[in-house]
Amino acid sequence: MLFTTQQPDQNQKMTTRFTGLYPATLTPFNKDGSINLEGIDKYAKHFIDGGMDGVFVNGTSGESMSLSINERKKVIEEWVAANKKYNGKLQIIAHIGAQSVEDSKELAKHAESVGAAGISAMAPAFFKPKSLEQLIEYLNEIAKAASNTPFFYYHFPGITGVDFPVHKVLSEGAKKFSTMRGAKFTGYDMRDLNKSISLEGGRFDLLNGFEFLWLPAVSIGGVGAVGLSANLCPELFRDIEKYGQDKDAKGLAKAQEAQRKIIQLFDIIEKQENYMSPFKHIMKWLIGIDFGPVRTPLKNMTDSEAEEMIKQLEALGFKTNQ
Numbered sequence: 658m659l660f661t662t663q664q665p666d667q668n669q670k671m672t673t674r675f676t677g678l679y680p681a682t683l684t685p686f687n688k689d690g691s692i693n694l695e696g697i698d699k700y701a702k703h704f705i706d707g708g709m710d711g712v713f714v715n716g717t718s719g720e721s722m723s724l725s726i727n728e729r730k731k732v733i734e735e736w737v738a739a740n741k742k743y744n745g746k747l748q749i750i751a752h753i754g755a756q757s758v759e760d761s762k763e764l765a766k767h768a769e770s771v772g773a774a775g776i777s778a779m780a781p782a783f784f785k786p787k788s789l790e791q792l793i794e795y796l797n798e799i800a801k802a803a804s805n806t807p808f809f810y811y812h813f814p815g816i817t818g819v820d821f822p823v824h825k826v827l828s829e830g831a832k833k834f835s836t837m838r839g840a841k842f843t844g845y846d847m848r849d850l851n852k853s854i855s856l857e858g859g860r861f862d863l864l865n866g867f868e869f870l871w872l873p874a875v876s877i878g879g880v881g882a883v884g885l886s887a888n889l890c891p892e893l894f895r896d897i898e899k900y901g902q903d904k905d906a907k908g909l910a911k912a913q914e915a916q917r918k919i920i921q922l923f924d925i926i927e928k929q930e931n932y933m934s935p936f937k938h939i940m941k942w943l944i945g946i947d948f949g950p951v952r953t954p955l956k957n958m959t960d961s962e963a964e965e966m967i968k969q970l971e972a973l974g975f976k977t978n979q
């Protein structure tokens with residue numbers, strides 16, 4: 658592994674850097690629609706055994722905006738408990754973004770109280786902050802509710818419609834609250850990503866959110882990635898991480914090949930209406946955990962669509978672990 662992370666004790670928590678690979682987690686449901694907590698335990702063990710650096714929990718892939726506040730708390734508690742139970746070193750980043758600042762504050766406090774390594778919040782999408790100042794004011798309120806936990810701004814303009822330059826959010830945010838640790842950068846603006854990575858001597862941690870752009874991100878100094886597809890193919894992320902800046906043409910070719918394979922994977926996934934239903938089927942095939950359905954209004958794939966998708970993945974060279 659090229660980048661290593663350390664599990665912080667309480668005193669180290671604020672100075673620990675976040676680098677490496679953070680799979681975006683899915684939320685397993687039972688058939689009756691309740692959360693399958695037992696599924697989370699096995700899922701966490703899978704990532705611990707696989708040597709992941711951390712996990713990004715209750716984000717977009719975790720269907721967080723379709724979960725109640727209480728469910729979101731239970732999910733985080735289960736991840737933290739499983740990490741402890743298996744002596745894991747996962748840095749658990751809890752996404753605590755919501756439409757109401759009060760909900761986010763409650764989730765931030767809770768995440769801190771149970772021992773999440775970091776928290777992250779996207780901007781609200783209904784009543785949007787219309788200026789950078791309003792966004793910072795909003796993030797400040799949330800970050801203050803967990804003043805001993807590193808904070809990541811979740812930049813995702815494609816969904817929130819809130820699109821201020823991340824390097825400005827970081828520099829202005831850090832003037833207001835000392836916990837500003839970095840951003841989960843789910844955007845296409847490589848100039849902004851570049852400026853954010855190099856800002857103030859590289860003091861912020863940028864977690865790249867679109868895996869189509871992982872190699873370009875590594876080539877400009879990116880050292881951290883969150884991705885739903887890291888559930889299936891962490892080795893492709895690791896190849897890009899390892900060889901993305903290789904001076905040797907053969908090494909670099911490995912990184913390019915891995916990047917192309919991730920893009921081909923998404924050509925298959927994107928035949929579906931959303932990313933979560935396909936990945937729930939993929940994870941059942943891969944590791945045998947039944948993730949159940951996605952929550953309405955998202956559309957569930959049919960079993961025959963899932964079978965066809967798995968055949969296409971196998972044709973691309975993906976194999977089940979079972």
Ligand SMILES: CC(=O)N[C@@H]([C@@H](O)[C@H](O)[C@H](O)CO)[C@@H](O)CC(=O)C(=O)O
Nearest residue numbers: 681716717718719866867868883884885
């Ligand atoms: C918005 C979104 O789903 N982003 C994914 C990506 O893995 C994404 O599914 C992929 O790049 C396709 O857009 C992750 O970066 C983060 C994520 O899933 C999350 O917040 O849970």
